[in-house]
Amino acid sequence: MSILVVMEQRSGEWNRMSFETLAAAQQVAGELKTTASAAILGHGVDALAAELAGKQLDKVYAVEHEVLKEYTPDAWSRALGQLIAQVKPTYVLFPHTYQVRDFLPKLATAMGKVAVNDVVGHRAEDGGLVLVRQLFQGRVNVDVRFAGEAPHFASLQAGAWRAEQLAAGSAAIEKFSPAIAASDIRSKPQERFRESARAVDLTAAELIVAVGRGIKEADNIPIIQELADVLGAELAASRPICDAGWLPMERQVGSSGQTVGPKMYMAIGISGAIQHLVGMKGARTIVAINKDPNAPIFEVADYGIVGDLFQIVPALVEAFKKAK
Amino acid sequence: MKIVVAIKQVPARDSQLRIATSGKWIDEEDLTHEINEPDAYALEEGLQLKEKHGGEVIALCFGPARAAQTIREALAKGADRAIHIEDENPGGYDPLAAARLMAAALKAEAPDLVLTGLQSDDLGYGQTGPILAELLGLPHATIIMEVEKQDGAIRVKRELEDGWFQHVEMPLPALLTIQSGISKLRYATLMGIKKAKTKEIRRVTPAELGASGAAPSILLDRVYLPERAKQTQLFEGPPAEAAAKLVEKLKFEARVI
Numbered sequence: 001m002s003i004l005v006v007m008e009q010r011s012g013e014w015n016r017m018s019f020e021t022l023a024a025a026q027q028v029a030g031e032l033k034t035t036a037s038a039a040i041l042g043h044g045v046d047a048l049a050a051e052l053a054g055k056q057l058d059k060v061y062a063v064e065h066e067v068l069k070e071y072t073p074d075a076w077s078r079a080l081g082q083l084i085a086q087v088k089p090t091y092v093l094f095p096h097t098y099q100v101r102d103f104l105p106k107l108a109t110a111m112g113k114v115a116v117n118d119v120v121g122h123r124a125e126d127g128g129l130v131l132v133r134q135l136f137q138g139r140v141n142v143d144v145r146f147a148g149e150a151p152h153f154a155s156l157q158a159g160a161w162r163a164e165q166l167a168a169g170s171a172a173i174e175k176f177s178p179a180i181a182a183s184d185i186r187s188k189p190q191e192r193f194r195e196s197a198r199a200v201d202l203t204a205a206e207l208i209v210a211v212g213r214g215i216k217e218a219d220n221i222p223i224i225q226e227l228a229d230v231l232g233a234e235l236a237a238s239r240p241i242c243d244a245g246w247l248p249m250e251r252q253v254g255s256s257g258q259t260v261g262p263k264m265y266m267a268i269g270i271s272g273a274i275q276h277l278v279g280m281k282g283a284r285t286i287v288a289i290n291k292d293p294n295a296p297i298f299e300v301a302d303y304g305i306v307g308d309l310f311q312i313v314p315a316l317v318e319a320f321k322k323a324k
Numbered sequence: 325m326k327i328v329v330a331i332k333q334v335p336a337r338d339s340q341l342r343i344a345t346s347g348k349w350i351d352e353e354d355l356t357h358e359i360n361e362p363d364a365y366a367l368e369e370g371l372q373l374k375e376k377h378g379g380e381v382i383a384l385c386f387g388p389a390r391a392a393q394t395i396r397e398a399l400a401k402g403a404d405r406a407i408h409i410e411d412e413n414p415g416g417y418d419p420l421a422a423a424r425l426m427a428a429a430l431k432a433e434a435p436d437l438v439l440t441g442l443q444s445d446d447l448g449y450g451q452t453g454p455i456l457a458e459l460l461g462l463p464h465a466t467i468i469m470e471v472e473k474q475d476g477a478i479r480v481k482r483e484l485e486d487g488w489f490q491h492v493e494m495p496l497p498a499l500l501t502i503q504s505g506i507s508k509l510r511y512a513t514l515m516g517i518k519k520a521k522t523k524e525i526r527r528v529t530p531a532e533l534g535a536s537g538a539a540p541s542i543l544l545d546r547v548y549l550p551e552r553a554k555q556t557q558l559f560e561g562p563p564a565e566a567a568a569k570l571v572e573k574l575k576f577e578a579r580v581i
């Protein structure tokens with residue numbers, strides 16, 4: 001048995017989530033009494049491989065090829081398919097990044113497997129791994145088990161393991177040159193870009209009042225705006241509100257929006273899907289107002305009121321005014 | 325352009341979820357169902373592409389008999405015809421097995437473009453699209469915010485983390501998974517609802533598609549409500565009372581206001 005972690009980099013810069021996955025792999029390796037190795041793909045990854053070699057790992061695979069200079073699902077899937085065929089790991093772990101979401105299902109399919117993605121927890125049982133993931137936008141959990149032959153693929157959610165617990169060590173670096181032709185790559189990626197400079201910097205806000213689907217329609221947004229105004233807080237939103245155009249995209253908190261850490265984050269009518277939670281769970285105090293007592297937002301909330309926001313928010317506005 | 329849009333029927337978003345007595349899934353008996361929201365955006369994108377470039381939109385759905393309602397809604401919005409892979413227990417198929425059925429159903433179609441939502445609201449794997457692309461031998465891109473058709477190719481805008489985007493070009497045929505919010509969803513018109521009744525829905529079973537009945541490679545062992553990581557202090561009573569208690573705590577205990 002062995003574990004392989006596939007790290008993520010772009011232009012020589014780590015995707016820091018990779019180190020959480022690396023820490024998880026070290027932990028799992030300890031529990032299953034085996035070793036973990038790591039792979040890094042790219043063109044010119046020597047420095048990154050050397051950095052990895054300082055971690056407690058069996059081996060570091062530096063997967064080098066000119067076509068790995070830029071990410072494409074075709075190149076990543078082929079290169080990893082070949083590496084896995086040679087190394088034969090039991091478990092292959094990935095950080096659950098947008099890039100992994102793009103190529104991992106393709107890679108697993110090419111090997112006749114199904115990846116377990118967006119994993120938030122695990123336990124070792126009967127010499128194997130049971131993985132925990134979320135269903136229904138985080139409202140239900142499920143324990144998932146692999147069946148059949150290795151390799152078994154899994155991607156791990158951001159924030160579920162801690163990168164600080166990474167153990168140091170000394171690993172051997174092994175170079176791997178996959179056989180890929182430029183003609184194997186069907187898509188042409190272009191430069192990454194941002195729409196425009198962000199006019200709203202939610203990351204600096206001390207108080208944030210955020211609104212979600214529970215607000216029902218755009219015409220109701222002023223109810224929440226009033227609460228934010230009374231508190232002197234920034235107004236923010238979960239993704240669906242920005243998708244619908246009820247608030248601008250730059251006010252979105254979550255994996256595709258901003259990651260915030262205010263003194264207080266008040267989530268109103270937000271159920272708390274994992275994509276939202278990763279953007280705000282670092283807040284010092286979290287308050288949730290939601291009609292559903294089982295909404296996942298209550299898993300991270302310090303304070304909460306279960307009920308109809310259309311009654312509670314006006315009452316809160318009055319109470320905050322009085323408290324001033 | 326021949327466009328296939330894969331749609332899924334899922335429990336309505338505001339459903340109160342209860343764990344089934346089997347402990348293997350939720351109890352879907354009393355729930356209402358609707359189109360998976362990201363798939364509604366995929367359908368919208370398909371319809372808009374057809375309006376711009378001509379061709380047809382085919383809705384493809386793997387689901388039980390009740391999913392026919394969701395298929396009819398897609399037809400009422402403007403899909404030209406549909407393929408319904410009917411099975412009363414779609415949960416018995418892992419994402420690869422389900423995608424194999426879809427690939428088999430599409431064999432005779434040879435679409436130019438296949439669209440799916442980026443993920444389902446129930447299982448949330450976000451894998452059906454890329455798996456289907458691999459099975460069909462198509463290039464793919466995920467989490468797409470814009471689609472621009474070119475001569476024999478497409479240029480798409482892909483969403484990345486933290487507010488970044490990237491354009492990607494690829495030849496057709498191709499598969500895309502569509503991000504929610506790519507455009508505004510349309511409603512079915514009365515005329516559309518009327519027309520939908522005459523549109524073709526081809527029903528096929530997994531057996532007809534040559535389902536192998538192979539053992540799944542992942543097993544959902546146990547479904548349960550998550551344990552709370554934090555002890556939340558909940559305030560009850562009439563709104564004014566609960567609000568006053570909360571504000572007092574925020575002021576004197578959490579000291580955040």
